[in-house]
Amino acid sequence: xxxxxxxxxxxxxxxxxxxxxxxxxxxxxxxxxxxxxxxxxxxxxxxxxxxxxxxxxxxxxxxxxxxxxxxxxxxxxxxxxxxxxxxxxxxxxxxxxxxxxxxxxxxxxxxxxxxxxxxxxxxxxxxxxxxxxxxxxxxxxxxxxxxxxxxxxxxxxxxxxxxxxxxxxxxxxxxxxxxxxxxxxxxxxxxxxxxxxxxxxxxxxxxxxxxxxxxxxxxxxxxxxxxxxxxxxxxxxxxxxxxxxxxxxxxxxxxxxxxxxxxxxxxxxxxxxxxxxxxxxxxxxxxxxxxxxxx
Amino acid sequence: xxxxxxxxxxxxxxxxxxxxxxxxxxxxxxxxxxxxxxxxxxxxxxxxxxxxxxxxxxxxxxxxxxxxxxxxxxxxxxxxxxxxxxxxxxxxxxxxxxxxxxxxxxxxxxxxxxxxxxxxxxxxxxxxxxxxxxxxxxxxxxxxxxxxxxxxxxxxxxxxxxxxxxxxxxxxxxxxxxxxxxxxxxxxxxxxxxxxxxxxxxxxxxxxxxxxxxxxxxxxxxxxxxxxxxxxxxxxxxxxxxxxxxxxxxxxxxxxxxxxxxxxxxxxxxxxxxxxxxxxxx
Numbered sequence: 001x002x003x004x005x006x007x008x009x010x011x012x013x014x015x016x017x018x019x020x021x022x023x024x025x026x027x028x029x030x031x032x033x034x035x036x037x038x039x040x041x042x043x044x045x046x047x048x049x050x051x052x053x054x055x056x057x058x059x060x061x062x063x064x065x066x067x068x069x070x071x072x073x074x075x076x077x078x079x080x081x082x083x084x085x086x087x088x089x090x091x092x093x094x095x096x097x098x099x100x101x102x103x104x105x106x107x108x109x110x111x112x113x114x115x116x117x118x119x120x121x122x123x124x125x126x127x128x129x130x131x132x133x134x135x136x137x138x139x140x141x142x143x144x145x146x147x148x149x150x151x152x153x154x155x156x157x158x159x160x161x162x163x164x165x166x167x168x169x170x171x172x173x174x175x176x177x178x179x180x181x182x183x184x185x186x187x188x189x190x191x192x193x194x195x196x197x198x199x200x201x202x203x204x205x206x207x208x209x210x211x212x213x214x215x216x217x218x219x220x221x222x223x224x225x226x227x228x229x230x231x232x233x234x235x236x237x238x239x240x241x242x243x244x245x246x247x248x249x250x251x252x253x254x255x256x257x258x259x260x261x262x263x264x265x266x267x268x269x270x271x272x273x274x275x276x277x278x279x280x281x282x283x284x285x286x287x288x289x290x291x292x293x294x295x
Numbered sequence: 296x297x298x299x300x301x302x303x304x305x306x307x308x309x310x311x312x313x314x315x316x317x318x319x320x321x322x323x324x325x326x327x328x329x330x331x332x333x334x335x336x337x338x339x340x341x342x343x344x345x346x347x348x349x350x351x352x353x354x355x356x357x358x359x360x361x362x363x364x365x366x367x368x369x370x371x372x373x374x375x376x377x378x379x380x381x382x383x384x385x386x387x388x389x390x391x392x393x394x395x396x397x398x399x400x401x402x403x404x405x406x407x408x409x410x411x412x413x414x415x416x417x418x419x420x421x422x423x424x425x426x427x428x429x430x431x432x433x434x435x436x437x438x439x440x441x442x443x444x445x446x447x448x449x450x451x452x453x454x455x456x457x458x459x460x461x462x463x464x465x466x467x468x469x470x471x472x473x474x475x476x477x478x479x480x481x482x483x484x485x486x487x488x489x490x491x492x493x494x495x496x497x498x499x500x501x502x503x504x505x506x507x508x509x510x511x512x513x514x515x516x517x518x519x520x521x522x523x524x525x526x527x528x529x530x531x532x533x534x535x536x537x538x539x540x541x542x543x544x545x546x547x548x549x550x551x552x553x554x555x556x557x558x559x560x561x562x563x564x565x566x567x568x569x570x571x572x573x574x575x576x577x
Contacts, residue, residue, distance in 0.1 A: 006398070013399025020386035023446035028412050031423035038422065045422075108562060109318040112325070115565070117505040120547040123530045124328045126310055127540065135327060135344050171321065172569070179570045228416055231507045233463050235527060252418050253339050257512055260439050260452045269419040276416055286376075287437055 015101075039266035046260065057267035068270070069243050070251040073158065075276070078226040080162040081169065086218055088166065089173025094207065095205040097181045107178070118168065122235035125164045126151060129236075154244045155193035161245050164232050169225070173218050180214035181207060205208055216287040220280055227276050248272050300373030325551075326351040332356070332544035339540045346357045353547040365546060367518060368525035373553075375437050375521065376503035382445040383499055384492060391454030392480045396466060413448045418492050421512065428513060444509065450495050453568070457483060497561040501554060 021233065039057055043050035061067045092110065096103050113121065128136050129150035137147030150159040184207055192202050230249055233239060239246035246254070249272060258263035331339060333351040359365055393399065394406060424443055425434070433439030461484060469479050485492065507523040514520055520528070530543055559566065 008396055010399045013397040013402065015392045015477065016389040016393035016397060016480075017405065020390040020446040020451065021385070023442070024409070024412065024448070026427060027424045027446075028415070028420050029408065031420035031427070032412070032415055034423035034426075035419050044424075058409075092314070093539045095310055095313055098306075099314060100307070102311065102314070106314045106318055108559070110321045111566075112555060112558065113321060115501050115505075115554055116551055117507075117523055117526075117528050117554065119505075119507050120550045121324065121541065123526065123547055125323045126530075127544070128324060128327060128330065131342060133340055138344050167321065167324070171434050175569055224414075228418070231523075234507070235530065244316060249416070249418055253508070256422055266422060269416070269422070272416055273419050277414060280414070 032150070035266045035269055038262055038268050041263045043262040044260050045262045046107075050263070051237045053263065057264050058271070060277075061264065061267055061271065065250075066243065066246075066251065070248045072247050073243075073245060074227065074247040074249070076158060077162060077165075077229065078223055078279075080158070081165045081226050081229075082219060084162075084166050085173050085222060086215065088170045088209075089218075090177045090215075092170070093174050093177035093181055094203065098193035106178045107170075107175070110174060113168045113170075119235060121168060122164055123228060125160075125232075126236055129160055152241070154241045157237045157241055157244045161229075161232050161236055164236065165226070165229060169222065173222075176214050176218055177211060180211035184210045196219040212287075212291045216283070216291045219283055223279050223283065224276060227272065227279075231260045248275065300479050301337040314395050321569075322489075328544050328547055328551075331542065332548050336540055336541065343384070352541060355541040356549070359546045359549050364517070365525060365529075365549075368520050368522045369549070371437065371519065372504055372522040375441055377447050379497055379503045380499040381508060382441070383447045383450055384496060386446055387450035388454050388485065388492075388497070390451045391458050392484060393574050394451075394455050394478070395458040396484075397476060409448055409451065413452075417509070421509070425512060434513050435519065437514075437519060439513060440510055442515075444503070447499065450499070453495055454488070454491060457488050459494060461487055490564060490567065493561065497557060497564050498568050502558065526550055 038053055039049045040054060040122060042053045042056075096106060099106070126132055129152075131137060131147065131149045134150070136150070140147050148159075150154045151157050188210075189202055189204055192206055197205070227247075228249060229247065230253065231249065233245050233250050239244040239250045248268060251266040252265055252272065255261045255268060330347055332355055333353070334345070335352055336350040340349050355443070394402065398532050428434045428439045428443060431439075433442065465483065466479055469483055474482070505523065506521075510521045511524045511527070514524065526546060529546060
């Protein structure tokens with residue numbers, strides 16, 4: 001009797017996971033394995049035959065300037081987005097936590113960019129950036145600052161892509177910090193105040209250490225998100241000018257679906273996996289020393 | 296005493312001034328999009344930039360709505376997103392139910408494999424997934440798009456955390472009364488987790504509606520495009536030379552509006568879903 005139920009339970013268990021599992025296996029798990037295999041070939045997606053080339057794709061990538069440039073760009077983009085996004089999100093959250101009314105309204109407005117389609121948002125921003133008649137240069141000029149060619153010049157293209165991304169993500173980090181700040185025990189802050197701590201002291205010695213788990217979580221999330229950024233680059237710069245905004249991910253799509261260098265592209269994708277996982281591990285290691293968890 | 300009060304008021308005013316300023320900055324692209332969508336071509340290209348149009352050009356909008364291909368993209372996005380979201384909800388709930396309430400062999404290994412898959416960037420799956428779809432002749436079909444995206448590890452994790460919080464006593468009692476797993480999931484567990492379904496439903500829809508890369512890779516026929524591809528195409532063919540900026544801004548407005556509406560209505564669930572961070576708690 002007991003045995004029969006457990007057979008039935010096994011059957012039920014697999015029946016219930018089957019629909020989602022089959023999709024995950026066919027479109028996620030198997031493709032990752034296949035990517036690893038393809039990265040050792042010279043296939044071009046069309047030819048019926050291909051050769052095994054061993055580590056050639058990896059070696060040539062790691063030696064190529066294009067890949068090095070893409071790697072640098074990815075790193076600049078990740079840091080350029082993550083650091084300001086966290087600082088802005090945190091600052092707004094701190095100040096908003098002092099607002100006795102209207103917080104819901106402010107929160108809604110500042111979070112709205114996060115749910116907006118990146119393609120549509122980037123199109124609007126491309127018009128804001130327009131060098132000749134765009135509103136951004138007009139505003140800069142009117143306060144005496146020089147304009148810029150924004151997404152159309154090599155020196156400022158990355159900055160343009162970064163700005164849009166910060167605009168879109170800051171509301172997301174703000175929401176997390178609001179939650180984190182709300183959970184800081186008020187007794188701790190009151191005790192500090194009685195001891196004569198200034199607001200800045202309270203911020204640096206209580207609030208910031210207390211929200212460090214949130215900061216850690218957001219650093220990881222932001223790193224992963226920036227590694228996957230594509231839409232804004234596609235609309236604003238297509239990786240240009242002269243590769244100035246070509247990230248590893250963008251490079252992958254160019255090689256995979258415009259040049260059909262399947263083997264090489266698969267190698268790029270796997271290097272991207274290694275980079276993402278590697279960065280997450282480094283950040284976790286750093287967090288062991290800096291993140292304060294409630295015990 | 297009076298000074299303290301003045302100081303406190305000054306602080307309050309500064310706080311709100313700062314927050315209003317931030318709101319203006321964050322909302323500015325939306326406002327700029329709306330005013331530009333109502334301008335004539337000359338007004339759009341005016342130096343210095345004009346804030347408001349002299350006469351609102353509602354024409355730009357009627358152009359968008361009359362453009363049958365644009366409405367087609369909109370419909371394609373809507374119906375595929377709804378189907379993907381609904382199917383994903385069902386399959387993820389079943390998966391999470393099995394993880395939390397059914398004892399079966401291989402469960403732990405299964406969970407570990409899913410966990411690892413979660414951190415892999417989508418890009419690493421694109422080429423083989425593309426090849427599989429073309430082998431089964433589902434490239435350039437909405438069915439292929441739906442099939443390849445109708446499961447979500449995030450949803451599974453989220454449901455798992457929520458289902459674990461439901462008392463085992465109730466479910467045990469139902470089992471004793473002879474209820475099957477299907478009945479328990481859809482008659483007891485699901486009604487007790489409506490807010491999780493709402494949260495994941497809304498987040499899922501937003502994700503599908505906004506997605507661009509994968510649909511742009513597998514959809515080739517123009518009439519099958521989803522809105523994000525259509526918008527990008529419209530922008531790159533008509534936008535670069537500034538021919539129809541008013542209409543482009545109007546179509547951005549039309550694209551974004553349903554989402555903003557959904558966001559304002561479903562805010563409570565969206566915020567719950569985002570900050571619950573059950574997606575990361577294993």
